[in-house]
Amino acid sequence: MHLILLGPPGVGKGTEAEILKKHYQIPHISTGNIFRELFQQETEIGKIAKSYIEKGQLVPDDITNEIVRQRLYRDDIKNGFMFDGYPRNVAQAEALDKVLIELGMKLTAVINIQADDELVLSRISGRRVCESCGAVYHTKNKRPKVAGVCDICGGKLIHRDDDKEETVKKRLKIYNDQTAPVVGYYKEKGLLVTIDGSRSISDTNDQIEEALGELK
Secondary structure: EEEEOOOOOOOOOHHHHHHHHHHHHHEEHHHHHHHHHHHOOOHHHHHHHHHHEEEEEEOHHHHHHHHHHHHHOHHHHHOOOOEEEOOOHHHHHHHHHHHHHHHHHOOOOOEEEEHHHHHHHHHHHHHEOOOOOOOEEOOOEEEEEEOEEEOOOOEEEEEOHHHHHHHHHHHHHHHHHHHHHHHHHHOOHHHHHHHOOOOOHHHHHHHHHHHHHHOO
16 A cells, blocks of 8 residues: 545644554655654754744755655565655655656555645644654643643643744645645546545544545
């Protein structure tokens, strides 16, 4: 199973990816997580990525594409993979096509999870993340047992700069301007499956697994 999850930030791609990863036993590749690991390690490429991410901007294609290419050459993707947050524009989609050809792989499907901007803004701006283990909470939908403290490891919950309202608005504009055309790119290839992401997590997952079951 070789999958891509598309959709605006905050639509639930990361949550859905975790469910599908367990169901299909394939690695979940999130470029956002890769970049955060790199700048937590204080690598040069991580510092560059951080400067863009904190402004709500996209990391330049050449940096992102090379990191993705290196990731796809690891042994754990032999039985499949699932991208979340990549490709973000048509140029990246074309770069991914080239790497897949090198590896002799083909995409199974591109899952496009949709939701309107107001819902997305509410979901992201209320998000809080544990700075120690990365667990995600929400001020309305998934509150920790103790305010500001992670249920899992006791770490401090933070409001990341890229989750703040003004930054989210910038991210949504970038998505609508640059990433939405990727939907058309994969639709022309006959790979697109569109899902309603405004409902519950379980309902969204049911829609996806039903669609993927029909593709087997």
